Structures are given as structure tokens and as C-alpha cells.
Amino acid sequence: MGVISPKFFMKAKKSLGQNFLIDKNVISKIVTEVSACNDDLIVEIGPGRGALTKELKKYNSNILCYELDRDLKNILQALEDDKTKIVWQDFLKSNIKDDIKDIKYNKLYIVGNLPYYITTPIIEHIMDSNINFEKLVIMVQKEVADRFLASPHTKEYGYITVVLNYYFDVSRVINVSKYAFNPVPKVESTVLRLIPKKDKINLDFNKFKDFLKKCFSQKRKTLKNNLKGYDWSKIKTILDKYNMSENVRAEEISGEILIEIFKHSL
């Protein structure tokens, strides 16, 4: 395995989830997955010591990075030039639309290897920012990837599965061993590609998320129990259409049918 020498990885900050990628094969897979052109824009979240940034620069695209840790300035500023800029800010507090408004670009790609405790907030922040982009390539904890990719009737299937699969086509790029990082984390990882769906069913996304939160609020309870306050007769019409029992639980219902139930329950 080609690795970057660990001597570059002093003083990683646990509080910022700093596990730096050192496996050149994994870095290369992620960069190949982004696959941008020189008139495109890549937003990188959490560049760290620039393991991905250095390779992404080969595309000669515009690159905008968000990094929270100013102690990395010496390393990252060396990568800055006409087309590569670092924003020293918490990505979760960023206004992406505003930050990219003066950059001329054709397609937008987003890539990140971030602390796993903010995986879902990061994806939600990107969805809430209302920007058009081609693809999000993101490293996540393997268990979280399994939840994003889960099918009904499995214990991994839940609220986040349905929300993400409404918005994106989600697929696995590669599983990544914990030894691809320095320091070595406790968990295994997966790189995912999330491609925004072009033909999303038109609905009020915030209301849909509230509805799903209720559907999955108590996983062992039936949908009927979790959806008190909704017009059950309307919901039952959809369940009947798919020959589903009144005692069905949300974890047994596909995202497509949950969307249909949501639309009829309004």
C-alpha cells in the first residue's frame, strides 16, 4: 500500500475529528470519483493537511475549501493560488451560495472527509443551501453508509435512509480500512457518492421530514400509533392499495410508498 509518511501527522486534534488520509490508493479513488474539468468548481470540506486537495489540483478546476482549524494554515496556504482558495470557517455555518457567487464555473462537485459526528448535519446543510451540484463524494463511518443504503425490513433502515434516498441516488464507491488513516480511528469507513435526483417528486421537503420523523419516532410501534393526529382513513387507502396491514411499521415501507402516504395525508 502506498502511504504518506506519518511524520507529517503531528498533533491531530481529536476534538475536530482529525484522522488524516495516508493511503494513496484511497486518495486516488476519491479524486477519480470527483473527476472534474478545468472550468468546474470543487468545494472541499475539511481539507486537513491537503491530502485530497493536492491531488484534486491536478484537474486545474477552481477549488474552494472550508477548514475550521487555523493551525493548518502553514500547510494549506502553500496550496492556495489563483484557482484554489481556503475559507477558514466552520462549514456548518457557511453560506455556500454566497461564497461561490463570484466564481465562474460550469459544474459543481463537493467532496469531503469530515468528522463522522457531523456527517448528517453536513449533508443537511448542503441540501438546505439550495445549490445545484453534480455529485457529493463523502467519507462516512461504514455503519452510517449501511444506514444510508439500507432496504426496508432491515434494522439499518430508518428516517435518514428515506430522506437521503428521496433527495439523492446514493451508492458506495469503496469501503476503507481504518489503517488508511493516521491516527488510526476506531471505526471502518466507506466513501459514498450522492447524486442529486433530477426528477425528485415535488413536495414540501420540511413537512416531509417532519412526517418521516413521526413515522420512525418509535421504531417498534406501528405507523398508526406513530401518526396520531393524521387522517388515518386517507393513509389506509394507500396501505390497502399495496395490500399492507393496518399494523404495518414504517421500517417495512419503502420510501416511494412513504412519499405517497405523505402526499395523501395532507
Ligand code: SAM
Ligand atoms: N480531508 C483531510 C484528509 O482526508 O486527510 C482531513 C480529514 S479530517 C477527518 C477532517 C478535517 O475537517 C480536519 O482537518 C478538521 O479540522 C476539519 N473540520 C472539522 N470540523 C469542521 C467543520 N465544521 N468545518 C470545516 N472543517 C472542519
